[in-house]
Amino acid sequence: MSIAAFVLRRLLHALPLLVCVIVFNFFLIHLAPGDPIQALVGEFPAPESYIAEMRKVFGLDQPLYIQLLLYLKNILTGDLGFSFYYRQPVLSVILDRVPATLQLMVPALIFSAVIGILLGILSARKPYSLADHTISVFALFGYCVPAFWLGQMLMAAFAIELGWLPSQGIKTVGVDLEGFSLLLDRTAHVALPFAALAVRHLAVNARMMRSSMLEVAYEDFVTVARAKGLDEKDVIARHMVPNALMPVVTIIGVDIGFLFTGSVLVETVFGWPGIGRLMYESIVKRDYPVLMGNFLITTALVVIVNLIVDLIYVWLDPRVKYNK
Amino acid sequence: MKVRPAMSENSAKETDRRERRTFLFAGFVALLLCLAHGIASAGPVKGNPRKGGTLILGMAADPSTLNCGIESSQIVAMVTSNIYNGLIHMDEESNPHPDLAQSWDISPDGLVYTFQLRDNVKWHDGQSLTSADVKFSFENLVGKYNARGREAYRSIKAIETPGPTTVKISLKKAYSPFLEVLTAHDGCIMPKHLYEGTDVFKNPRNNDQPVGSGPFKFKEWHKGSHITLVRNENYFKKGRPFLDSVIYRIIPNPATRAIAFETGEINAIIASNSFPYQHVDRLKKLRNAVIKDIGSPSLIGVNFNLKGNPILAKKEVRIAIAHAIDKKFVVEKGLRGVGKVIDSVIPPGIPWAYNADVPRYPFDLKKANALLDEAGYPKTTPGTRFALKLSFEAGNDNAERPVQILREQLKAVGIDIKLERLERSVMLEKIFQKYDFDLWFGPLTTRGHPAIGTARLYMTSSITGQPFTNFTRYSNPKIDQLFDQAVAATKKADMVKAYYEIQDILMRDLPTIPVADRLQLNIIKDQFQGALTSTETYERMDEIWWVKGAPLKEGDFERD
Numbered sequence: 001m002s003i004a005a006f007v008l009r010r011l012l013h014a015l016p017l018l019v020c021v022i023v024f025n026f027f028l029i030h031l032a033p034g035d036p037i038q039a040l041v042g043e044f045p046a047p048e049s050y051i052a053e054m055r056k057v058f059g060l061d062q063p064l065y066i067q068l069l070l071y072l073k074n075i076l077t078g079d080l081g082f083s084f085y086y087r088q089p090v091l092s093v094i095l096d097r098v099p100a101t102l103q104l105m106v107p108a109l110i111f112s113a114v115i116g117i118l119l120g121i122l123s124a125r126k127p128y129s130l131a132d133h134t135i136s137v138f139a140l141f142g143y144c145v146p147a148f149w150l151g152q153m154l155m156a157a158f159a160i161e162l163g164w165l166p167s168q169g170i171k172t173v174g175v176d177l178e179g180f181s182l183l184l185d186r187t188a189h190v191a192l193p194f195a196a197l198a199v200r201h202l203a204v205n206a207r208m209m210r211s212s213m214l215e216v217a218y219e220d221f222v223t224v225a226r227a228k229g230l231d232e233k234d235v236i237a238r239h240m241v242p243n244a245l246m247p248v249v250t251i252i253g254v255d256i257g258f259l260f261t262g263s264v265l266v267e268t269v270f271g272w273p274g275i276g277r278l279m280y281e282s283i284v285k286r287d288y289p290v291l292m293g294n295f296l297i298t299t300a301l302v303v304i305v306n307l308i309v310d311l312i313y314v315w316l317d318p319r320v321k322y323n324k
Numbered sequence: 325m326k327v328r329p330a331m332s333e334n335s336a337k338e339t340d341r342r343e344r345r346t347f348l349f350a351g352f353v354a355l356l357l358c359l360a361h362g363i364a365s366a367g368p369v370k371g372n373p374r375k376g377g378t379l380i381l382g383m384a385a386d387p388s389t390l391n392c393g394i395e396s397s398q399i400v401a402m403v404t405s406n407i408y409n410g411l412i413h414m415d416e417e418s419n420p421h422p423d424l425a426q427s428w429d430i431s432p433d434g435l436v437y438t439f440q441l442r443d444n445v446k447w448h449d450g451q452s453l454t455s456a457d458v459k460f461s462f463e464n465l466v467g468k469y470n471a472r473g474r475e476a477y478r479s480i481k482a483i484e485t486p487g488p489t490t491v492k493i494s495l496k497k498a499y500s501p502f503l504e505v506l507t508a509h510d511g512c513i514m515p516k517h518l519y520e521g522t523d524v525f526k527n528p529r530n531n532d533q534p535v536g537s538g539p540f541k542f543k544e545w546h547k548g549s550h551i552t553l554v555r556n557e558n559y560f561k562k563g564r565p566f567l568d569s570v571i572y573r574i575i576p577n578p579a580t581r582a583i584a585f586e587t588g589e590i591n592a593i594i595a596s597n598s599f600p601y602q603h604v605d606r607l608k609k610l611r612n613a614v615i616k617d618i619g620s621p622s623l624i625g626v627n628f629n630l631k632g633n634p635i636l637a638k639k640e641v642r643i644a645i646a647h648a649i650d651k652k653f654v655v656e657k658g659l660r661g662v663g664k665v666i667d668s669v670i671p672p673g674i675p676w677a678y679n680a681d682v683p684r685y686p687f688d689l690k691k692a693n694a695l696l697d698e699a700g701y702p703k704t705t706p707g708t709r710f711a712l713k714l715s716f717e718a719g720n721d722n723a724e725r726p727v728q729i730l731r732e733q734l735k736a737v738g739i740d741i742k743l744e745r746l747e748r749s750v751m752l753e754k755i756f757q758k759y760d761f762d763l764w765f766g767p768l769t770t771r772g773h774p775a776i777g778t779a780r781l782y783m784t785s786s787i788t789g790q791p792f793t794n795f796t797r798y799s800n801p802k803i804d805q806l807f808d809q810a811v812a813a814t815k816k817a818d819m820v821k822a823y824y825e826i827q828d829i830l831m832r833d834l835p836t837i838p839v840a841d842r843l844q845l846n847i848i849k850d851q852f853q854g855a856l857t858s859t860e861t862y863e864r865m866d867e868i869w870w871v872k873g874a875p876l877k878e879g880d881f882e883r884d
Contacts, residue, residue: 034749167583173550174378271575273548
């Protein structure tokens with residue numbers, strides 16, 4: 001089977017999955033108590049006519065199944081609906097937040113993948129050595145500590161006590177920066193949320209890589225490699241790492257699926273204008289269309305990323321074939 | 325024992341003279357103060373403003389829109405009130421001052437309001453603002469969609485525009501708080517030429533490039549990050565605004581907001597819903613910053629479900645509960661001292677309407693127990709008389725801690741309280757639409773006028789199933805009549821009398837136990853000065869100046 005046919009078949013499988021996810025999310029969200037219009041109206045009573053008009057404007061006066069059918073029909077035309085709160089098309093509300101989230105997530109994920117894998121290899125080279133223990137303790141800490149707490153601690157240390165870094169936001173407002181100072185400003189702003197976010201991913205990757213390395217360390221082909229007199233570096237780089245990478249790639253793949261959802265906690269703590277915060281705010285405001293849009297994009301991404309991960313498997317491990 | 329000798333005549337004269345001198349001196353000082361005050365009170369802008377600078381404000385969330393014609397929440401008005409204008413604006417004592425209208429006239433029967441607009445007002449795109457814009461806004465935007473000013477706008481019979489700068493509004497019946505809603509918050513005037521014939525909910529100006537007439541022009545809105553407004557060089561008020569720009573920085577997490585203020589990333593937090601009350605103690609210790617209580621009148625209290633629970637339908641039970649609550653403790657520990665104990669449903673924050681002489685229910689456990697025994701609810705199982713559900717909004721700092729204290733206090737008289745923590749949108753439905761509660765504790769904004777903030781809670785016609793209307797379902801024809809009388813009064817004394825009586829009756833019937841008037845705190849770096857005392861400071865950014873700006877001469881700017 002060719003690679004194109006494989007991709008096509010997988011995508012066809014994904015379609016019913018996507019529809020199921022949409023329908024399931026739709027009902028799940030509507031099951032939650034709370035009326036979006038009442039949430040929208042605020043603390044002072046609104047005229048009945050106003051509320052009726054709002055319901056009509058947002059199509060909430062229709063029965064639920066009609067709302068669902070309309071929603072599905074609109075998605076087919078690329079229309080993700082209209083935000084109750086922002087009164088703007090959902091797609092533009094979400095796309096507004098994409099750059100900020102990518103700016104935070106891409107460096108954090110790349111850093112945690114590369115450094116995590118390296119730390120894992122380092123750890124597994126001499127198990128139970130001082131280096132291994134140090135890395136393990138650090139990884140366990142990084143894995144256990146809640147991101148919002150770590151975020152606030154980093155803020156207390158680097159923004160308040162030392163005053164080196166800004167405590168929140170994506171950039172300094174009120175000044176127009178250019179060139180190097182712009183880069184510096186953006187980097188300074190991303191540093192703390194980046195750290196709060198990367199630590200956990202880094203820890204998971206390092207632990208995963210370590211155990212995976214230790215598993216392959218006793219495989220026959222490693223023994224053979226050593227027996228034929230290969231340098232230890234070559235044994236690790238050419239034989240152990242490619243094989244040990246498989247489970248780590250899966251985990252990183254899952255992480256990438258959440259690239260566009262951002263991190264709710266970190267983005268909220270650091271006032272980062274990304275998608276994670278948008279998601280949280282739309283739950284509070286009962287902004288169903290934005291919430292649904294977010295779910296849909298996330299689901300689609302997870303499906304696509306899984307497909308890419310499968311393709312990487314084939315590349316990493318020749319034993320895996322497209323037809324099985 | 326030594327007896328003090330009686331004062332000799334001489335020394336008496338001496339004292340007399342000294343007193344007279346002191347008196348003269350005091351009089352002189354008073355005169356000076358009066359003069360200074362006379363100069364300073366030419367308008368809401370007091371002191372010596374300077375020009376320049378950028379003020380960065382911390383704000384809890386993005387506004388939903390920048391169209392103040394369809395939205396009146398505080399978070400929207402914080403921004404829009406500085407881009408748009410109302411016909412008038414109010415100072416901290418609820419006195420009207422000219423804004424778009426330079427003068428106005430109210431007919432003796434209170435039915436016709438005639439406004440003379442300034443003739444030099446331009447929209448930010450250069451078009452002239454005329455009476456047609458005012459008429460359009462009242463008929464198609466604020467008048468139709470503003471929730472808080474609903475009653476006022478419903479009382480409008482007709483709007484005439486005899487000339488480009490004259491607006492004549494006739495009312496169906498006298499409505500004394502009519503001027504209250506004509507501020508930029510509840511009566512913002514929007515450009516007819518950009519909104520006429522469009523879908524007002526989807527007009528792109530709502531989000532992008534709104535065109536106002538106000539002191540600041542819209543520059544950018546980076547959602548989730550910040551909104552920037554810059555000085556309107558052609559503003560109709562001479563020399564205003566003082567600041568070059570105002571930036572609203574959106575920081576959702578209260579702890580981060582407090583830290584950003586400490587580190588100087590923001591200069592001020594000026595809105596009740598954005599102040600990080602949990603961190604008030606730490607912020608109070610900061611140097612170079614001023615915390616001000618701007619006393620936004622509100623009613624924090626225990627509200628009873630009068631129709632849904634037979635126990636609470638009994639007045640003696642409600643009175644007993646009132647006696648069982650130690651309000652002082654609730655305010656000190658529950659509200660972190662950020663509040664004042666109150667005994668009436670109209671808070672002292674509305675000084676002219678507040679009646680201090682109402683029936684009070686001091687903290688008295690013995691009396692509470694006796695009343696509950698009398699009402700027929702003796703302590704049965706160990707210490708318990710009956711159980712009640714106390715509902716409140718999750719995450720609302722004015723409720724989260726106080727309800728814990730209330731539970732303990734009511735336990736002491738044998739009432740078993742189950743706390744029900746409701747997420748906001750669930751609360752709106754459960755409490756206000758379905759009346760599914762026993763007790764509800766939380767803040768209710770009363771604003772500057774009982775006709776707006778209090779009538780909605782106790783009039784029979786306000787039992788509508790909508791959020792923050794009459795949800796205790798209290799109904800008393802006498803109260804309805806008094807509220808009607810108050811809004812129709814053309815003399816302030818008659819209006820005050822009606823509100824006094826209303827408070828007296830409500831405190832006897834006790835649909836609500838008033839506990840506290842929430843303080844609305846503002847914090848601002850001391851290098852920014854200006855109008856920080858008014859209840860809706862955030863609407864008046866053109867009155868704030870930066871002490872390091874360029875000095876201005878008297879006469880170079882308007883004070884009003």
